[in-house]
Amino acid sequence: MSRLDAATRGSILAGLLCSLVVSPLECAERQRYGGTLRVELRAASVSLDPREWRAGSTESATDEKMGALVFDRLVVLDNYGRFQPELTTEWSHDAAFKRWQFTLRTGVKFSDGAMLTSADAVAALQPLLPDGQQVSASGNVVVIQSATGAPDLLEELASGRFFVYRVQPDGTLMGTGPFFVAEAAGGSRAPSSSSTAAGESNLAGSVPGAAKLTHLRFRANERTWSGRPFLDAIEVALGVPPLRQLLDLQLGKADLVEVSPELVRRAMQDNQRVWPSAPVTFYGLRFDDAQPAAADAKLREAISLSLDRKTMANMLLQKQAEPASALLPQWLSGYAFLFTMETNVDRAKEIRATLPANTAAGTEPLRLRVDAQGDLAKLLVERVAVNARQAAILVQVVNRPATRNAATATNASSNSAVGGAHLFAWHYSSLSPRVEMESMVNTLKLGNSNAAIVSSTDPEQLHAYEKKLLEDRRVLPLVALPEYIGLSQKVRDWMPARWGEWRLGDVWLDRSEPGATQPADSNGAAVPATQPGAAPPGAKR
Amino acid sequence: MSFRTKLLFVVLLVIFASVSVVAYAVTHYTQAAFESLDAERTGALVAQFKKEFIQRGAEIAQQAKNIAEANATERMAIDMSRPNADLSLYVRDAIGSAQEHGLDYVEFVNHDGVLISSAQFPARVGYKNDWVTSVKDWNDAPAFLRKEELPDGEALSLTVVRTNSTVADKSLYIIGGHRLDKNFLASLVLPAGMRALIYTNLQPAFVPAALMGEKIDTEQVERFAPLVEQLQKQPQPMVRTIDWTRDPADAETFHAIPLTGRNNELLGVFFVGSSRKELVLLTRQILKMAAAVAAAALLIGLLVSFWVSARITKPVEELAEGAREVASGRWDT
Numbered sequence: 001m002s003r004l005d006a007a008t009r010g011s012i013l014a015g016l017l018c019s020l021v022v023s024p025l026e027c028a029e030r031q032r033y034g035g036t037l038r039v040e041l042r043a044a045s046v047s048l049d050p051r052e053w054r055a056g057s058t059e060s061a062t063d064e065k066m067g068a069l070v071f072d073r074l075v076v077l078d079n080y081g082r083f084q085p086e087l088t089t090e091w092s093h094d095a096a097f098k099r100w101q102f103t104l105r106t107g108v109k110f111s112d113g114a115m116l117t118s119a120d121a122v123a124a125l126q127p128l129l130p131d132g133q134q135v136s137a138s139g140n141v142v143v144i145q146s147a148t149g150a151p152d153l154l155e156e157l158a159s160g161r162f163f164v165y166r167v168q169p170d171g172t173l174m175g176t177g178p179f180f181v182a183e184a185a186g187g188s189r190a191p192s193s194s195s196t197a198a199g200e201s202n203l204a205g206s207v208p209g210a211a212k213l214t215h216l217r218f219r220a221n222e223r224t225w226s227g228r229p230f231l232d233a234i235e236v237a238l239g240v241p242p243l244r245q246l247l248d249l250q251l252g253k254a255d256l257v258e259v260s261p262e263l264v265r266r267a268m269q270d271n272q273r274v275w276p277s278a279p280v281t282f283y284g285l286r287f288d289d290a291q292p293a294a295a296d297a298k299l300r301e302a303i304s305l306s307l308d309r310k311t312m313a314n315m316l317l318q319k320q321a322e323p324a325s326a327l328l329p330q331w332l333s334g335y336a337f338l339f340t341m342e343t344n345v346d347r348a349k350e351i352r353a354t355l356p357a358n359t360a361a362g363t364e365p366l367r368l369r370v371d372a373q374g375d376l377a378k379l380l381v382e383r384v385a386v387n388a389r390q391a392a393i394l395v396q397v398v399n400r401p402a403t404r405n406a407a408t409a410t411n412a413s414s415n416s417a418v419g420g421a422h423l424f425a426w427h428y429s430s431l432s433p434r435v436e437m438e439s440m441v442n443t444l445k446l447g448n449s450n451a452a453i454v455s456s457t458d459p460e461q462l463h464a465y466e467k468k469l470l471e472d473r474r475v476l477p478l479v480a481l482p483e484y485i486g487l488s489q490k491v492r493d494w495m496p497a498r499w500g501e502w503r504l505g506d507v508w509l510d511r512s513e514p515g516a517t518q519p520a521d522s523n524g525a526a527v528p529a530t531q532p533g534a535a536p537p538g539a540k541r
Numbered sequence: 542m543s544f545r546t547k548l549l550f551v552v553l554l555v556i557f558a559s560v561s562v563v564a565y566a567v568t569h570y571t572q573a574a575f576e577s578l579d580a581e582r583t584g585a586l587v588a589q590f591k592k593e594f595i596q597r598g599a600e601i602a603q604q605a606k607n608i609a610e611a612n613a614t615e616r617m618a619i620d621m622s623r624p625n626a627d628l629s630l631y632v633r634d635a636i637g638s639a640q641e642h643g644l645d646y647v648e649f650v651n652h653d654g655v656l657i658s659s660a661q662f663p664a665r666v667g668y669k670n671d672w673v674t675s676v677k678d679w680n681d682a683p684a685f686l687r688k689e690e691l692p693d694g695e696a697l698s699l700t701v702v703r704t705n706s707t708v709a710d711k712s713l714y715i716i717g718g719h720r721l722d723k724n725f726l727a728s729l730v731l732p733a734g735m736r737a738l739i740y741t742n743l744q745p746a747f748v749p750a751a752l753m754g755e756k757i758d759t760e761q762v763e764r765f766a767p768l769v770e771q772l773q774k775q776p777q778p779m780v781r782t783i784d785w786t787r788d789p790a791d792a793e794t795f796h797a798i799p800l801t802g803r804n805n806e807l808l809g810v811f812f813v814g815s816s817r818k819e820l821v822l823l824t825r826q827i828l829k830m831a832a833a834v835a836a837a838a839l840l841i842g843l844l845v846s847f848w849v850s851a852r853i854t855k856p857v858e859e860l861a862e863g864a865r866e867v868a869s870g871r872w873d874t
Contacts, residue, residue: 262633311667318629382664382692397692 031493035509036233040254044239045212048181049173050161051127053429055439058281058372061427061483064161065502069218069234070111070175070207071163072226074102074121074142075154077431079497083154087116087164087176087225088142097149102142108225110166111180118142120166128161152457155432159499165207173207178229178505179218181207214238230493230508246272249486255509256491259484261320261376273487277500278331279322279480282426283372283380286444286475291420293366298351299393300473303366303384303421305348306391309341312383313479317376320484324477327440327466331498333433335463339470341477348391365394369419380478381423395421423478431499433462446475545850552846556838564831568824575820582732583796586813589729590737590798597699597719598684604642605703605717606680611638614649614715615707621651622708628657628666635660646689646698646718650674652711662692673714679704686800686808688743689718697721697741697800697809721809723753734819738812739800740769754812761785769810772799776807782817790821 043062047053050067053060074088085091088102108116118137125135125142132147144153156162166174184207216236220229240248245257246267259267259274267274285303287294294300309323322329326336366388370381378399385395398419424444430436434457440446446469456462469475483500490509496502608614617631631649639647639660649657654669676682679702689698698718705713719725726737738754747766749759764783772779776799785791793814800809 265630308667315629315632315666316664318632319627379664382662385692386664386668 031230031508032511033228033230033508034232035230035490035511036235037231037256037491037504037507037509038254039234039236039256040240040245040248040258041236041238042240042242042245042258042260045214046216046236046238047212048184048207050124050163050165053161054443055160055429055436056426056443058425058427060161061280061429061500064429065500066216066236067161067163068177068501069179069504070177070181071165071173072108072176073158073163074125075158077155077158077497079495083158087121091154093153097151097153098146100144100146100150100153102144104140104142105225106140108176109223110174110176111221111223112174113223114166114174116164116166116176121164123167124164125162152432152434156430156435159431159501160429160435175207176221176224178221178224178226179231179234180221181216182219182233183215183217184213185215226505229505231504234504246486249488252488255488257486259486261317261481261484264320264484265318267484267486273489273491275485275487275494275496276320277483277485277496278498279324279329279482280428280500281481281483282324282327282329282428283377283478283481284324284327284424284426284475285368285384285478286422286424286446287420287473288422288445289420291367293364294420296355297473298355299366300476302348302351302355302391302393303388304473304476305342305344305351306387306393307341307384307476307478308343308387309478310343312380316379316383317479317481321479321481324480326477327469327475328433328436328462329428329480332428332431332436333459333462333466335459338463339467345387345390348393352392365396366421367398367419368395368421368423369398371422372425376481377423377425384423384478428499432457433459437462437466441469444475545854548850548853549843549846552849553839553842556842557835560831560835560838564827564835567831568827571823571827572820575823579794579815579820582735583813583815586729586731586735586737587796587798587811590811590813593725593728594684594699597725598701601644601684601699601717601719602701602703604644605701605715608638608642608647608717609703609705609713609715614705614713617649617657618705618707618711618713621657621713622711628655631658632663632666634658636663642717644717645720646700646716648716650714650716652708652713662690664692665690670714670716673702673716676702679714686721686802687718688802688808689720695741695743697739697743699725723755726754734816736814738765738814740765740810740812742769742773742807742809745773765812768795768797768812772797772810773807776801776805790818790825792817792821 041062043059046059046063046066048063048067048070050071053063053067072087074086075083075091076086078084085105087105087108089105091100091102093100102121104116104118104121110116118140121142122135122137125144129135129144133150134145136143136145144150146153150156164176168174215238216234218234218236220232222228237254240257242258242260242263245254246259246263248254249257249267249272250270259272264274264276287300289295309325313319313321313323323341325341326333326339328336330336368381368384370377381397385397388395426440426444428436430439456465470477485496485502487494490511492508492510493506495506613634617634620626620630621628628651635647635649635658638649639645645661647658647660648670649659650670650673651657652674654671654674656666656668656670659665673679682702684699684701687698687700689696689700697720699721700716700718703715703717705715707713721739721741723739726739729737731737736754736756738752738757741751741753743751747769749762752762752765764785768779768781778799779797780794781797782792782794785793793816796813796815798811798813799807800811802808
């Protein structure tokens with residue numbers, strides 16, 4: 001018995017030792033190279049030219065995600081809020097934050113093998129930077145000079161459209177990113193992109209400049225400075241309706257899809273992996289003077305008091321959105337919690353009663369135009385009309401023809417003078433609250449932006465500025481929505497940024513047989529049943 | 542006037558009077574028969590409408606009952622009976638139920654009257670529907686007309702309410718409905734020369750766009766305004782003839798049947814139109830034939846009376862001539 005006990009004890013000890021030593025080696029997640037990630041997107045077309053992207057446009061958010069596959073930035077922000085070098089190795093600035101210097105990483109090549117130079121970075125960034133910021137090259141150093149101090153320049157460069165690219169003589173763009181465009185179909189404006197802009201044989205992988213693309217296939221860039229991505233290719237299908245995307249995910253026909261808020265619960269009930277970002281899309285109302293009723297501050301106050309944002313977020317959007325009381329979200333500004341939006345229908349009625357019946361949305365309804373696209377915008381605008389009606393304010397919803405560009409929509413709305421109020425969607429694209437606020441104010445024409453205040457990065461001053469805007473009630477926040485991404489069980493190392501950046505360069509596909517893997521954890525980690533594939537030359541470091 | 546002429550006139554007068562009486566009698570009895578036939582056809586169409594109304598209501602009631610008895614609805618009723626129930630879980634259920642059961646309108650209303658889910662107007666969720674909770678037992682109530690609020694306006698709905706009483710004292714209400722519109726009219730079989738129209742009386746004033754039906758142009762619509770306005774004042778069945786042009790053959794007789802809601806409020810008007818063209822053309826044909834017959838009879842009468850009078854008066858005239866000659870001394874006449 002004592003010998004048996006000793007043997008048992010020995011076995012247990014051996015087992016423990018094995019589990020302690022072997023498990024981390026054998027059972028750790030091992031990335032595998034290869035495979036094609038199938039992505040489905042709602043957008044009917046994308047543009048891969050950062051110069052075309054408009055701040056705040058929901059369509060440009062998709063463009064930016066696709067752009068991040070082929071282009072790199074000077075710096076990026078990691079998930080811990082630290083700036084990490086990308087195309088630059090170090091940076092410095094003067095005391096007044098007026099002069100920033102970025103030393104370019106050496107040995108970085110475009111997908112056609114040409115070396116990245118500081119002149120390329122200057123040529124790429126100059127059209128993207130706002131007026132007042134000049135970019136120049138000095139040897140291997142890129143210098144950005146601002147007329148006023150820009151303490152948030154790193155945040156600005158780490159987000160939005162600030163990618164580095166090279167414009168080819170034929171107008172196409174070249175990137176240094178982890179992927180290059182192998183096939184690009186569609187397009188309506190660039191003659192070179194009417195069908196296939198860059199075929200398989202063209203390893204240059206140039207990106208059609210000003211084209212709207214309807215189908216994309218990216219291939220891994222073997223020459224990228226950051227090491228070959230794990231995926232061989234990314235196949236992007238555009239213009240896929242939300243329900244079809246979810247079905248394709250369920251049927252294993254897609255690996256990464258956009259899940260619309262109304263389908264999130266259904267996806268979760270079906271045990272699909274759904275990843276939510278921080279709230280990145282803002283829905284609000286803005287008023288202009290196109291209709292006299294909209295210019296009435298009292299009426300705007302009554303409408304604001306009638307709006308039931310909690311019901312919008314919690315009931316209509318099934319708790320997949322947050323009621324918005326500020327223009328910038330908490331994760332971006334840090335002070336959004338200081339704002340509150342009161343709902344008081346009785347008070348709204350009282351205010352409405354003090355207004356002349358024939359002028360303020362009484363006999364002639366206030367025209368509310370839907371500038372944003374999609375069913376969600378329609379649902380919200382209908383709710384606004386119902387809320388307003390409770391306060392005896394007549395609102396007539398005016399649908400507008402679909403246009404792709406938010407900035408165009410804004411201009412069109414002011415010219416056509418159709419609506420006194422507009423429901424708009426705004427996608428946060430910058431990590432700098434100042435830049436975001438400035439873009440919002442300028443694009444949506446929210447008032448006379450006081451440059452001295454908007455250019456400040458001081459949270460107190462930004463808060464004061466936003467407070468003033470909200471008190472004027474020319475813009476009323478409604479809800480803020482996260483982005484929801486559905487992922488197949490095969491997708492591994494999905495580690496996107498909270499603000500919606502996908503980072504597909506780190507993603508790999510578990511292509512082992514179904515049932516041969518352990519259940520995935522929340523991050524998709526699983527133990528591959530087969531040995532990892534051999535890393536190709538230029539593999540990730 | 543000579544006797545011969547007098548006799549001629551008498552004969553002609555008799556002929557003319559006879560033809561006129563016959564023509565009038567034929568026209569009158571034809572018109573009466575036509576009116577009777579028209580009334581029968583209108584009655585049949587109204588009966589068909591009512592039957593269709595009841596049948597459609599029964600179908601909606603069955604579908605609403607099916608929804609009320611579905612497992613998903615039972616789960617919803619149990620969930621909703623809990624304190625701090627999460628209404629957002631079911632906010633899209635009505636859309637699925639409407640598609641599944643072929644209804645235009647489906648709404649789920651909580652025991653406290655709060656709208657949980659709406660297929661036709663999802664933006665209204667969270668608001669109270671007190672009219673539903675005011676009735677204790679809906680399960681035997683027939684279909685009724687209701688003004689349905691929609692995002693782009695209002696519509697007339699044939700509505701049924703059923704309840705799920707899985708949880709005692711906390712019934713879940715299911716409102717199902719079909720839109721009463723052109724499609725409903727399309728299900729009616731209309732005889733030639735007749736048409737059916739529906740006016741949805743959802744605004745205080747006459748709204749031309751609210752008159753629905755086949756073969757109706759914008760110019761004609763305005764002519765219904767006085768009828769509708771009269772019905773708005775007095776919702777009673779009425780019959781009116783509208784002369785579309787100066788030609789009486791283009792006139793149309795409309796039977797207006799008011800459609801009322803649960804509180805006897807006028808929600809719509811069902812118009813059955815019957816063209817008078819057939820009758821007018823028939824009457825014209827009769828009159829034409831009567832005229833032709835009268836003309837022919839007069840001509841024949843003229844000739845016959847001329848011949849008859851000649852036959853009667855000739856011996857008398859010869860006798861008178863003989864008498865005159867004897868009087869003048871000619872005894873050899």
